[in-house]
Amino acid sequence: MSTVDLVPLVDDGLGNSAYLVDLGDGRALAVDVSLDLRGTWQAARRRGLTLAFAADTHLHADFVSGARQLAATEGTRVLASAAGNREFAHTGLREGDEVDLGGLRLRALATPGHTHEHLSFLLLDGDRPAGVFTGGSLLVGAAARTDLVSPEQTEALARRQYASLQRLAELPDELAVWPTHGAGSFCSAPPGAQRTSTIGAEKTHNPLLRAEDEDAFVTALLDSLGSFPPYFLRLPEHNRRGPAVLATDPALSSVDVAQVRALRADGAQVIDVRPVRQFAAGHIPGALSIPLRPAFASWLGWLADPERPLVVVRSDDQDPAEIVWQAVKIGCTNLSGELTGGMTAWTAADQPTTTTRLVDADEITREHVVDVRQDAEFTAGHIPGATHVELGALSDIADALPRTPTVVMCGHGERAMGAASLLELAGHRDLAVLEGGPDDWAETTGGSLEGGA
Incomplete structure (x- = not known):
């Protein structure tokens, strides 16, 4: 197993893992971090590390990449696939390219399938492989879905995914596997799976690596595909162009009852994030219930109209920062604000409510x-x-x-x-x-x- 000083940063709601690697000299490598960088910054500062490198394995469909934000605010060097044609400053890597991290090295492995431009990153300590960041190629017990580009390309990408997994299976059995997508991800990770693994464990237990041949692999992978949030189809291009750099932490502005009424008249949608029992006891007619919890971001991206302004209703004990960060990390920037005083203010103004x-x-x-x-x-x-x-x-x-x-x-x-x-x-x-x-x-x-x- 790897002795690299690695910190997994798990997003239980999206079912994904980012990683922070302590490079041993006061600097760190971040892999597949989202725009919600709170956990990344906290882990780095707790160890006294500067974020020198940020590597992205692919143009993420389920979250906005935080790599560009790190480059703008921390001077971080962004490492990503040259085939991704990103429109912001980065080091474009191709098959076999290596980056010296200062003692450790990162080698790019072309592993298309989940996306066309997908790279895995082999982390080397000298000449010894220490682990591989597999992103959306080899997962624990699975492989990531291949239907996020277009229906016409799903099978062809599945065949490329097969070749990528076969290639990764040739790495040493004891090598650590660090995937991005994990249990709870709509990118096809099975429920209850461990977040990390080894090549040997996957060769033994991963049913897709044990498929009889390419056709059997493709059939098994395509049969496993379920539904996914529609925002998945928007984010790859968003990440390719480069997310806007945040000058300050995002925040919910306050809007009063009269402003909420005016916003609704202009087509705004009310998103009520309160717990089920509170929503049931009384809510604004027509409000969409999406309780604030780890899975909030996924369901916001699935159910809310991306073209309509959104007005949030929350309870006093719910953290507005958590609401807005979950929205921002999936590219939801159409939050007009939150109802000042919540439902108490709404009912005090003799506005209509309904119950469930x-x-x-x-x-x-x-x-x-x-x-x-x-x-x-x-x-x-x-x-x-x-x-x-x-x-x-x-x-x-x-x-x-x-x-x-x-x-x-x-x-x-x-x-x-x-x-x-x-x-x-x-x-x-x-x-x-x-x-x-x-x-x-x-x-x-x-x-x-x-x-x-």
């Missing part, structure tokens, strides 16, 4: 049940007779769903409340949200779930 009923499992009788979890979750076990619509697809078919008493459910309630708010916006009434998930239903009622092994 919360129900326990034993309260579901003859209601129509809509399960908004991902396909794999639904297939693993669901309430008999439930209609399945993934949350990300709900807006497209909301008008086609029956307008009968409906209970919306997910795994815990957060996505279900988001779905209920979308259905309410589409004119559905008599909606309720199940507190809990299918396992709670089975335990409470003694019923048996459909699906599963």
Whole structure:
């Protein structure tokens, strides 16, 4: 195993890992950092390190790269694929190029598949390989998806992904594998996987590395592809052009009730980030519920209209900085501000509110049940007779769903409340949200779930 002084910086919400490598001389290398650099700066300053290098393995689809921000504010040297044609200052690398980090060296390995220009970075200590940053090529137990460029190129990129993984499998078995995408990422990492691995462990346990041949690999990879947030399709070009450099930390401005009313009249969308129970007890009619939690950024990028101004409603104990940083790191810059005083100010101004009923499992009788979890979750076990619509697809078919008493459910309630708010916006009434998930239903009622092994 590697003895390199490496600090993983895990973003549980996006399911990704960035890395900070202590180069041993007061400087550091950062790999695949997002624009939310708070954790990177904290880790570097805690160790007294300056961020000398920032390497990006690919034009990230699921977050805005922080490399350009580091270059502008810290003088960091950006290392990235020359084939990415980035429009800002960087050192463009090609297959076999090496960068001297001062004792350690970084060698570029062309590993296309997840994206055309994808590089992996082999970290060398002298002539000894110490580890490999695999980005979106070899993951723990998987390989990253290849359908983010265009449907017409998905299979061809899958075949290139096969060749890239075969190439990485030729590295020493004991070599550390440091992927970017991990459990929770919509870039195809399996749930529950470890964040890092070794080449040998992946050759033994990764089903895609154990595929019989290229065709079997392609079939397995393409069959594993699920849905992904639409903002994924916008960010590669955003990262290629170069994200705007932030002069100061982003912040939510305050807007009062009258300003919120005016913004809504001009087409603004209200994003209510309060917990499920608070939203249920009373919210602005037409508000979209996206509770603030680690997965907030993904669902904001999936459900909110990128062309409309967004007004945030939060509770007093929720951190506005966390809200805005999660938005900024996925390229969401259309936040008009937050409602001053929250729902207390709204109701004090005699503005209309609406509620959403919360129900326990034993309260579901003859209601129509809509399960908004991902396909794999639904297939693993669901309430008999439930209609399945993934949350990300709900807006497209909301008008086609029956307008009968409906209970919306997910795994815990957060996505279900988001779905209920979308259905309410589409004119559905008599909606309720199940507190809990299918396992709670089975335990409470003694019923048996459909699906599963």
